[in-house]
Amino acid sequence: MPILKVLASLAVIAVAALLIWFVSIEPVDCSRLELPLVEATNRAMERNDAPLARDTLERASRALRRCPSNIQLRMIAAANLRQLGRPADAIAMYEQALRFDRRPEIYINIGQSRVESGMRARAVDDFVRAVVFAPGMIEEVSPDLRDEVYARAAATGRQATLRNPRFDEPSLRGGGEVSGAGGLGPSAAAEWMISGGMGGSVSTALVPSTRRTGGKMLRVTTNGENTGIVQSWAPPGTGPARVETEAWIFLRRGMVQIATGNSSGITPDAYLTKTGSWQRVAARNGSCPANYTVILAASRGGAEFDVDEVRITPTGGPCGG
Amino acid sequence: MVRAAAVLLLAVLALATIWLGRQHWLTLRGRWLVFPIAVVTWTLFSYAFARNYLLGAHSLLDVAAAAVIFIFMVVTARRRSLAVFAALFIPALLNALVLLLQELHLWEPFTYTVQLPERLRRTGYIGNPDDVGMYFAPIAIAAVAVLLSARGWLRALATATAIAAIAAISISQTLTAFAALAAGLATLALVALRRKAPIALAVLIVLAGVGLMTTPAGYRIREMGRQVGRGHFPPTLAGRAVATLTAVEMFEDAPLLGVGPGGFAWEYFPYRLKVDDRWPELRGLAQENFGEAHNDHAQLLAETGLPGYLIFLAALIALGAVSFRDGGDERSHFARLVSLPAAVTVFVLALALFPLHIAAARMVLLFIAATVTAWRLD
Numbered sequence: 001m002p003i004l005k006v007l008a009s010l011a012v013i014a015v016a017a018l019l020i021w022f023v024s025i026e027p028v029d030c031s032r033l034e035l036p037l038v039e040a041t042n043r044a045m046e047r048n049d050a051p052l053a054r055d056t057l058e059r060a061s062r063a064l065r066r067c068p069s070n071i072q073l074r075m076i077a078a079a080n081l082r083q084l085g086r087p088a089d090a091i092a093m094y095e096q097a098l099r100f101d102r103r104p105e106i107y108i109n110i111g112q113s114r115v116e117s118g119m120r121a122r123a124v125d126d127f128v129r130a131v132v133f134a135p136g137m138i139e140e141v142s143p144d145l146r147d148e149v150y151a152r153a154a155a156t157g158r159q160a161t162l163r164n165p166r167f168d169e170p171s172l173r174g175g176g177e178v179s180g181a182g183g184l185g186p187s188a189a190a191e192w193m194i195s196g197g198m199g200g201s202v203s204t205a206l207v208p209s210t211r212r213t214g215g216k217m218l219r220v221t222t223n224g225e226n227t228g229i230v231q232s233w234a235p236p237g238t239g240p241a242r243v244e245t246e247a248w249i250f251l252r253r254g255m256v257q258i259a260t261g262n263s264s265g266i267t268p269d270a271y272l273t274k275t276g277s278w279q280r281v282a283a284r285n286g287s288c289p290a291n292y293t294v295i296l297a298a299s300r301g302g303a304e305f306d307v308d309e310v311r312i313t314p315t316g317g318p319c320g321g
Numbered sequence: 322m323v324r325a326a327a328v329l330l331l332a333v334l335a336l337a338t339i340w341l342g343r344q345h346w347l348t349l350r351g352r353w354l355v356f357p358i359a360v361v362t363w364t365l366f367s368y369a370f371a372r373n374y375l376l377g378a379h380s381l382l383d384v385a386a387a388a389v390i391f392i393f394m395v396v397t398a399r400r401r402s403l404a405v406f407a408a409l410f411i412p413a414l415l416n417a418l419v420l421l422l423q424e425l426h427l428w429e430p431f432t433y434t435v436q437l438p439e440r441l442r443r444t445g446y447i448g449n450p451d452d453v454g455m456y457f458a459p460i461a462i463a464a465v466a467v468l469l470s471a472r473g474w475l476r477a478l479a480t481a482t483a484i485a486a487i488a489a490i491s492i493s494q495t496l497t498a499f500a501a502l503a504a505g506l507a508t509l510a511l512v513a514l515r516r517k518a519p520i521a522l523a524v525l526i527v528l529a530g531v532g533l534m535t536t537p538a539g540y541r542i543r544e545m546g547r548q549v550g551r552g553h554f555p556p557t558l559a560g561r562a563v564a565t566l567t568a569v570e571m572f573e574d575a576p577l578l579g580v581g582p583g584g585f586a587w588e589y590f591p592y593r594l595k596v597d598d599r600w601p602e603l604r605g606l607a608q609e610n611f612g613e614a615h616n617d618h619a620q621l622l623a624e625t626g627l628p629g630y631l632i633f634l635a636a637l638i639a640l641g642a643v644s645f646r647d648g649g650d651e652r653s654h655f656a657r658l659v660s661l662p663a664a665v666t667v668f669v670l671a672l673a674l675f676p677l678h679i680a681a682a683r684m685v686l687l688f689i690a691a692t693v694t695a696w697r698l699d
Contacts, residue, residue: 008339016332023382024325035434069375100376102590103610132597133590134608160601169551172544190547238605 030067033059037076044083053083071101078109087116104130108140115142128152135238135289151316154241154289160234162293163191165310167218170206184230189218192229195294200224200302209308211248211278217308220295228256228296229307236263239291240314246282247295247310251275254303259294260312261287271298278308284315323680327386330393353395353694356636357388363632364582367625371581372588380583380624387687394691403471403651406463409688410482413460416445417485420453424492443492447681454490454498455674455682461486462505462666463689466659469513470651497673505666512644512661554603561615561673563607564589566596568619572626579626586612588623613678617671620678633677637664640690643697652696660693 037060044053057080064073078093094110111126127141131153141149169190187194188206196202202222209215220228233239245260249272257268258281270283293310297303364384371377398405422428423443431444443450464483468476490498507525511518533539545555554562570592571580580588589611597604614620621630644661646653667676667686676682 005339009336012332012335012339016328019328020325023328024322069379100373101586101610104590104608132594135605136608160604163551163602172540172547186544190551234602234604235606 026066027070030063030070030073033063034070034072034076037063037073041076041079041083044080048083050084053080056080057084069100071097071103074100075106075109078113082113082116087113091117104134104137105140107133108137111141115145120145124148124152128156132156150241159240159314160238160291162231162233162310162312164189165312167192167206167216167307167309170216187218187220187229189216189229191233192218192231194220195227195230195296197224197226197228197296200227200297202227202229204229207306210250210306211308215308217250217306219304219306221304222297222302224302225298225300226296227302228294230292230294230296232263232292233312234291236291237289239289241289242284242315243290244282244284244313244315245269245293245310246280246313248278248280248308249295250278250306250308252304252306254297254299254301254305256281256303256305257294257296257298258283259287259296260285260290261292262289263292266292266294268298272305323390323684324382324386327389330389334393354392356632356639357391359632360636361385361388363625363629367578367629368582370578372584373581376583376587377581378583384582387683390684391687391691394688395695398692398695403467403655404475405692406467407475407478409460409685410464410467410478413457413464413482413489414485416447416453416456417489420445420489420492440494443494445489448679450493451495451498451674452679452681453493454495455670455676455679456685457486457489457493458498458501458505458670459663459666459676459682459685459689461490461502462509462662463659463685465506465509466655466662469658470655472651495674497670501666501669504669505662508665509658509662512658554600560607563593563596563603564611564614565616565619566600566603567592567611568614568616568623570595570599571623572619575626576622577626577628579622579624579629582624584624585614585620586610613675615675616673617675617677620675636690637668640664640693643693646697652692656693656696659689660697663689663693 037056040052040056040059043049044056057077060073060077060080064070064077067073074093074097078090078097081087081090081093090113091110094106094113097106107126107130111123111130114120114123114126123142124145127145127149130137131141131149135153138146138150138153167189171186171188171190171192184193184195186192187204189204192204194202194204200223202220202224204221205219206216207219209217211217218229222228239262243260245258247258249256249258251272252275256272257270258272259266259269261267261269265287267286269286270281272279272281290312293312295305295307295310361384364381368374368377368381419428419430420443423445429442430446431442433442440450443453445453447453447456461483464479464486467479468483471479487502490502511521511525514521533542548555567589568585571585571588574580574592593607593611614623617633618630621633641661641664643656644658646657663686670676670682676686
């Protein structure tokens with residue numbers, strides 16, 4: 001009986017050790033390999049070092065036999081295959097990685113590998129998949145394919161647009177006042193903010209429209225240049241490439257500019273100088289892509305104006321067009 | 322390590338049975354077993370229909386390991402006093418100390434190969450600052466409950482742990498952990514007040530209402546509520562909302578079985594594109610591939626369907642219900658004090674974080690739930 005107990009105990013210990021090895025130690029061991037292998041891959045790329053790439057590929061492949069679901073190891077192996085001039089093998093490796101995770105960077109890498117293999121048409125499909133998911137990845141696309149990829153990605157699905165374009169919804173806070181350079185606060189209309197621009201004060205009020213019966217308009221009073229109302233309606237770097245901005249403005253004093261574009265680098269699209277009547281101001285965006293719309297005073301002493309309705313209409317075409 | 326711990330526990334059990342025979346203290350009986358059994362059974366069932374078996378297997382192992390550890394904790398806690406909490410508090414104190422040293426730039430145990438913002442370097446030995454918040458919020462609640470129930474050195478240790486845990490959450494700057502801590506402490510105060518609780522609750526509600534209507538923070542909350550009501554997402558919520566909405570899309574697609582354990586990360590790519598189509602203003606806002614929904618309620622619905630989520634809710638309710646029993650000795654007094662606040666803390670944490678998917682936080686929750694389960698009948 002004691003022998004049986006000893007044998008059973010040994011079996012339990014062996015099974016437990018094996019299980020611990022497979023479910024706990026080996027995955028951690030593979031993870032610990034990732035960082036040195038990434039560094040070796042980067043070195044091999046920087047120095048165009050084929051022996052180092054071959055060695056790194058071998059180490060990554062050995063680790064992959066133990067940890068087949070480790071995506072990072074597959075990415076490392078594929079990067080070294082590309083470095084060794086084997087894009088077809090790299091594509092196969094990336095496609096295996098897609099069985100475990102569908103990250104946009106894998107599609108970008110497949111696209112780049114296809115470009116290296118001369119399969120440009122299929123590369124565009126992969127790039128579009130990545131850019132639809134992560135618009136910022138357009139920077140990773142081969143420059144000569146960017147416009148085509150951007151246009152196809154932009155044509156996929158619905159695009160964001162302005163919110164509260166007719167000023168129907170009041171802000172919870174009512175019309176506050178913002179003073180000083182860089183000041184930003186809620187306007188009297190929901191979703192629209194008032195911007196202190198380079199300095200000066202801005203106040204807004206939501207009043208009955210004098211253009212549309214039963215509608216509302218936003219009255220804006222500023223005493224500084226580049227101050228007025230703004231709305232960020234899509235994340236920076238995203239949104240349609242080409243749009244037309246149309247605004248109905250009643251200018252009482254000064255000069256006004258309208259602009260739509262990328263929030264990090266917006267440029268004026270059109271100016272209004274005519275006072276005393278409702279004017280439709282329309283222009284295409286100079287800054288791209290479109291995600292941010294502003295209506296600002298363009299004269300030194302500021303401006304007073306009413307805005308009744310603002311509309312953004314995508315017109316198609318790439319950013320460079 | 323959690324999986325290794327579970328295997329080790331099972332091996333110890335097997336060896337004890339071989340050499341000592343069947344142990345009386347290990348007899349598994351009682352209604353409390355319903356929950357670990359239900360969790361494992363439903364996860365297995367959901368796994369049978371999973372969309373990626375390999376990824377699902379990892380989640381299945383984690384769930385099974387958690388169930389094994391929970392059962393062992395319950396059976397061992399039955400024979401232990403409140404002092405067993407030293408096993409939770411001492412590592413927490415050490416982690417809080419490391420965090421403090423990191424915050425004061427006095428010592429950094431890790432070497433970073435990439436530039437990270439200061440806040441993201443506040444990790445202790447736990448993980449990123451969100452993980453730190455998820456770990457310390459339930460510990461703070463347990464520590465306050467222990468200091469109200471115990472005497473002597475344990476009370477001193479619990480006091481130190483409560484202070485350290487609250488400081489650690491402050492260092493981590495995790496807003497959801499703050500909210501969970503506040504909700505948990507308020508609930509604990511109500512449970513401790515017993516008969517005066519309805520009056521205190523009314524006062525709390527009035528204060529919250531006044532704060533909501535008169536303070537800048539209240540205005541921001543109301544404005545966010547209104548934006549959500551209009552179908553838009555406030556910028557402060559929008560990044561995580563993408564992950565949560567993606568989980569909701571998955572749930573709508575597979576409400577009964579979900580996409581399978583571990584399936585959220587696998588299905589994120591195609592379902593995120595559906596979210597973009599439904600909410601164009603969120604398009605491009607979160608460009609990385611989320612591995613977690615940052616909302617355990619939504620992720621449970623997405624991965625295990627409605628039955629999986631109902632099991633989770635039922636477990637929380639069963640845990641919280643212990644606060645409505647009468648306590649006897651210090652262990653049952655502690656169980657009464659901590660159970661509802663712990664359940665509320667988990668519920669709030671899970672609204673914008675994923676405590677069930679982080680090993681450190683999950684172990685703390687299992688520890689508290691196991692002690693309450695073991696001591697509630699005293």
